[in-house]
Amino acid sequence: MDRVLRSVPDGYDWAIEARGLVKIFGDNRAVDGVNLNVRAGTIYGVLGPNGAGKTTTIKMLATLLRPDGGSARIFGHDVVKEAQIVRQLIGVTGQYASVDETLSAMENLVIFSRLLGLGRKEARRKASELLEEFGLTEAAKRPLKHFSGGMRRRLDLAASLIAQPPLIFLDEPTTGLDPRTRAQMWDTIRRLVKTGSTVLLTTQYLDEADQLADRIAVIDRGRVIAEGTADELKASVGTSSLQLRVQNQGDIETARQMVERMLKVRAIVSPEAGKITAPIADADRVADLLITLREAGIRLAEMSVQKPTLDEVFLTITGHGVEDDAKKASHAPDGVEAM
């Protein structure tokens, strides 16, 4: 990766400085005064449900939409007045693949390279390099119609890296990908930053923001409602919770007392399911709890750790839940966390 990516322009601390960005569609204030500061060389996560204004914000920062209010600068260059300069500093990977469906992967990358000023030979070399890098060499000649979602995303990301831009926008890079492909994408994103690039990514998954981002902004109804490191954000929301199911319903009360004593928290029992739920303040104590349960002869049917979901983040910060469609989507990564 090192040879592929260009380093951050040194001496400039802020990759993105956005002040009061506004975008209005009809009478819908899609983005309603967004402030963002992204330090160069970091991964910044913008977290929010569908329709929160994430994509619109990215489009304004990437010069694809003109802001109706506020201003934004990319490495100190205004996105409206110096749009053409900004375009030389960024790479954009959209939610839907922004590549040519009728052409092959190779042709796509060659055309983008040529547009960026590479010569014929250079363009082909660059394209093969990137295809190799993203594991697409075998599929290079096939038309994109036959590409899987993951391959398309990888090609899309590859296309954003041709010019080795110091700032890369990734709009929901893993939405709709299976867990294995998602993990590959995460690795790729981490490698990008190791070589000095700055990444701004949007996601619906708290887990993804947590895994990747140095700082996170939670966005809802066009406004940033919380901002901080992943730890700060999670602390404000609450911790993971432990869920236990006992084999013998008769043991449930004893088990609850043990959980409360060992974890020093309040546990909630849902008798119909025979389930005990308790927040994990100190993960270390869980091991002790399990040993104590074993010694007391209480047999467990199931044990899982539930991370706070985007639903809970939202509920805590905004006081209202996530809209329905986003709720469905946010279930996918939660399943991955179950032990």
Place this chain on the structure above:
Amino acid sequence: MNRPLSTSGSQLQLKNRMSLGQSVRQSLTMAYRGLLKIKRTPEQLFDVTFQPIIFTLMFTYIFGGAISGSVKGYLPIIIPGILVQTVITTSIVTGVQLREDMDKGVFDRFRSLPIARIAPLAGALLADTVRYTIATVLTLAMGYILGYRPDGGFDHVVIAAILVIVCSWAMSWIFAFFGVIARTASSVQGISMLILFPLTFVSNSFVPVKTMPDWLQWFVHVNPISHLVTAVRQLANHGTIGSDFAISLIGAAIIVAIFAPLTVRAYMRRT
């Protein structure tokens, strides 16, 4: 673009404007993309393949006897007329396809690239000259099969063909403009047909002008399509280059001068 950026030198390397050379090169790359797309989806050449064949056959046999007394006598009138009408109609598709193309995700990437704003448009229009060439060659070939032997000779027919292609390319900027401002591809088709139908029919393309009422004759004479048809007839049938040739080219230049900037501006505003 290959050198690493550094802030100290960034003001020198990063320019907010594209040079003319870069713009031309980027437009050619976009044209190459258009050609690749045609190669991948040859079915989009359906209209330029069959329209010349069917229209030439239809008009020749329907009007031939009534207007010139015989099909053979009508050919020198109708072939230049149908050539202009067919090829110019083909240029509507440019606008329709541009609209469809712009709705796809790949156009977001083009917009986010540091390339001349005109390149995606100019490229698409340039690639479409392939379509005009196919329509031109097929119409002339049909005419030849029906017995049309232009007195101007092969070289003048070639000049006439190039003139029609150039003028159609210029016209396609009008439809590209509609393509950029319209909301859907079908509305582009609708508006364009509405404009093109009177333009091509209220001209000297198919019938002698003498029988028309005065006010209509006046329109026929100012109609740029008439001048283009006359220029093609003079070239193909007599091998002469007259004032209509110059008027056609000037008209084409004026259309491009007006609609190319308009289209590019509308395209940029849409973003």
